[in-house]
Amino acid sequence: MPVYNMDIAAIFNKLADLLEIQGANPFRVRAYRNAARTVESLPKSVSDMIDRGEKLTDLPGVGKDLAGKMEEIVRTGALKALEEEQAKLPRGIEKLLDIEDLGPKRVAALHKELGIKNLEDLKKALDQGKVRELSGFGEKSEQKIRQHLTGMAGGEKRVQLFVAEQVAKTFVDYLRGVEGVRKVALAGSFRRRKETVGDLDVLVACDDGAPVMDKVVEYDEVVRVAAKGSTKTSVVLRTGLRVDVRLLPVESWGAALHYFTGSKAHNIEIRGMGVKKGLKINEYGVFKGEKRVGGAEEKDVYDAVGLPFIEPELRENRGEIEAAKKGTLPKLITLSDIQGDLHAHTNVTDGKNTMEEMAAAAKALGYSYLGITNHSKRVSMAKGLDEAALAKEVDKIRKFNDTLSGFRVLAGLEVDILEDGSLDLSNEALDDLDFTVCSVHYNRRMSAEQMTKRILKAMDNPRMSILGHPTGRLINEREGYAVDLEKVIAGAVERGCVVELNAYPDRLDIDDVHCKLAKELGALVAINTDAHSTGDLSFMRFGIGQARRGWLEAADVVNTKKTRELLRALER
Numbered sequence: 001m002p003v004y005n006m007d008i009a010a011i012f013n014k015l016a017d018l019l020e021i022q023g024a025n026p027f028r029v030r031a032y033r034n035a036a037r038t039v040e041s042l043p044k045s046v047s048d049m050i051d052r053g054e055k056l057t058d059l060p061g062v063g064k065d066l067a068g069k070m071e072e073i074v075r076t077g078a079l080k081a082l083e084e085e086q087a088k089l090p091r092g093i094e095k096l097l098d099i100e101d102l103g104p105k106r107v108a109a110l111h112k113e114l115g116i117k118n119l120e121d122l123k124k125a126l127d128q129g130k131v132r133e134l135s136g137f138g139e140k141s142e143q144k145i146r147q148h149l150t151g152m153a154g155g156e157k158r159v160q161l162f163v164a165e166q167v168a169k170t171f172v173d174y175l176r177g178v179e180g181v182r183k184v185a186l187a188g189s190f191r192r193r194k195e196t197v198g199d200l201d202v203l204v205a206c207d208d209g210a211p212v213m214d215k216v217v218e219y220d221e222v223v224r225v226a227a228k229g230s231t232k233t234s235v236v237l238r239t240g241l242r243v244d245v246r247l248l249p250v251e252s253w254g255a256a257l258h259y260f261t262g263s264k265a266h267n268i269e270i271r272g273m274g275v276k277k278g279l280k281i282n283e284y285g286v287f288k289g290e291k292r293v294g295g296a297e298e299k300d301v302y303d304a305v306g307l308p309f310i311e312p313e314l315r316e317n318r319g320e321i322e323a324a325k326k327g328t329l330p331k332l333i334t335l336s337d338i339q340g341d342l343h344a345h346t347n348v349t350d351g352k353n354t355m356e357e358m359a360a361a362a363k364a365l366g367y368s369y370l371g372i373t374n375h376s377k378r379v380s381m382a383k384g385l386d387e388a389a390l391a392k393e394v395d396k397i398r399k400f401n402d403t404l405s406g407f408r409v410l411a412g413l414e415v416d417i418l419e420d421g422s423l424d425l426s427n428e429a430l431d432d433l434d435f436t437v438c439s440v441h442y443n444r445r446m447s448a449e450q451m452t453k454r455i456l457k458a459m460d461n462p463r464m465s466i467l468g469h470p471t472g473r474l475i476n477e478r479e480g481y482a483v484d485l486e487k488v489i490a491g492a493v494e495r496g497c498v499v500e501l502n503a504y505p506d507r508l509d510i511d512d513v514h515c516k517l518a519k520e521l522g523a524l525v526a527i528n529t530d531a532h533s534t535g536d537l538s539f540m541r542f543g544i545g546q547a548r549r550g551w552l553e554a555a556d557v558v559n560t561k562k563t564r565e566l567l568r569a570l571e572r
């Protein structure tokens with residue numbers, strides 16, 4: 001394994017930490033920290049210098065002893081001196097260093113004065129109120145440590161993709177502006193477009209010595225620095241979102257992107273395939289013995305194991321590797337396949353914009369149609385339309401269409417599915433429409449069996465074109481109602497009813513797993529934004545992300561069709 005400068009620096013930094021905890025001579029501690037900084041900011045690889053026979057002692061602040069240690073690290077990938085220090089301290093101590101605000105000095109205090117050897121001891125001492133009594137600690141630090149401990153226990157709230165996206169965009173723009181930065185990418189669940197992310201994983205490739213980690217810590221939005229190292233820094237931003245930043249050499253870019261995109265389950269499979277071919281695949285590259293055979297590009301990883309490229313959204317080890325082997329990977333839908341949006345509200349009910357404004361915005365997105373679907377009368381909070389009000393709106397839409405070319409507003413309605421499974425407006429009123437989205441909004445508390453019956457009964461009415469937000473869940477806020485979705489989707493297929501993937505970021509309903517199920521059952525899906533303003537129309541990207549995670553192709557999605565075919569497909 002090649003040893004990078006950052007590995008050497010990480011070892012020196014850790015050694016300095018462990019020495020400091022034990023109260024070693026501060027000059028010695030500082031010498032290691034300085035050496036770490038020197039190595040990190042070196043414009044060339046220490047490993048290459050040794051190969052070329054260059055003298056390490058020519059480096060600033062590097063004497064014979066440090067030079068020898070560097071050679072040892074490059075040769076063996078480890079450092080005896082570090083192992084010796086590790087052996088002097090209880091194993092659990094290093095974990096304490098991961099806690100934000102606990103530098104070596106404070107860890108030393110916890111260890112010496114309270115005998116704390118690991119996270120468990122720390123938790124006990126916290127519970128007994130001992131930590132806040134230590135000098136240099138108070139209630140505030142007690143609180144922070146507790147937060148960290150509960151975070152590790154999995155109590156942390158996952159952040160909606162929509163929120164994470166805003167945070168990520170500004171942060172990535174900021175990093176791109178740092179001198180010497182060559183590449184920035186978001187990996188992890190964010191890149192896989194998971195509906196919520198636990199944290200952001202940001203990868204950076206830069207010129208040697210670029211002040212990336214300093215800039216990360218200085219970023220305006222940072223409220224806590226959980227860990228700062230030369231290759232990995234973790235910060236918590238004002239929004240509560242944690243960001244892991246990793247620095248990588250360009251030759252490892254693709255391998256690292258693959259590794260940190262995950263999912264872990266997918267990576268494990270791929271790595272296993274590599275092992276069978278006598279290859280070692282990790283975040284540094286693809287290796288045959290000592291020799292690097294790839295890793296600059298992500299594709300190298302798949303090439304190495306003889307697979308076609310697998311899109312990030314599929315990497316959940318849910319059958320994508322088998323499909324890749326068989327050559328049956330789906331050709332995933334993209335945003336540009338979408339021809340229009342079939343769920344949008346206007347200011348006639350609870351939307352912000354007029355029908356004309358919504359239409360103009362949809363046209364500007366390159367769409368051929370926009371379905372206006374205001375609420376029906378049962379949704380009185382949103383000034384839902386009754387038969388008379390609907391007739392007026394339909395008339396308005398028809399007249400407006402006469403003034404348009406190359407674009408059409410479709411007259412629709414979001415019809416409430418009443419408790420008994422009937423639709424909120426009369427059949428005659430619904431017959432005037434181009435299509436409907438029918439959804440459950442009230443009386444959600446019934447058994448799964450009852451709810452399934454209710455929805456299927458509504459679906460028996462051929463005026464129901466699309467089942468809106470099929471579970472009614474709100475991410476991080478409210479569970480969906482109890483319902484047998486498999487039965488509902490199968491029922492939709494039988495009846496020629498379309499199933500919505502509501503792309504509104506709080507909803508993403510149906511989810512990825514059910515998209516895949518819908519596809520397997522032969523359902524047609526509509527990806528709709530449920531826009532309540534012109535800006536909301538851009539939520540389509542979240543629907544596309546979820547659809548891709550659910551293996552959907554353009555042919556599985558009704559609103560990839562041109563207007564005429566679409567209307568035919570919505571006809572029951």
Ligand code: DGT
Binds near residue numbers: 197200
């Ligand atoms: P999240 O943050 O909970 O939404 O989910 P991820 O997938 O972003 O997970 P995270 O942030 O813990 O790690 C990012 C990626 O790094 C993960 O998807 C795969 C990779 N990774 C992390 N730890 C391991 C590991 O122990 N083994 C392997 N093979 N990969 C890992």
Ligand code: CA
Binds near residue numbers: 189190200
């Ligand atoms: Ca993550």
Ligand code: CA
Binds near residue numbers: 188199200201244
């Ligand atoms: Ca992470």
Ligand code: ZN
Binds near residue numbers: 343345
């Ligand atoms: Zn709606």
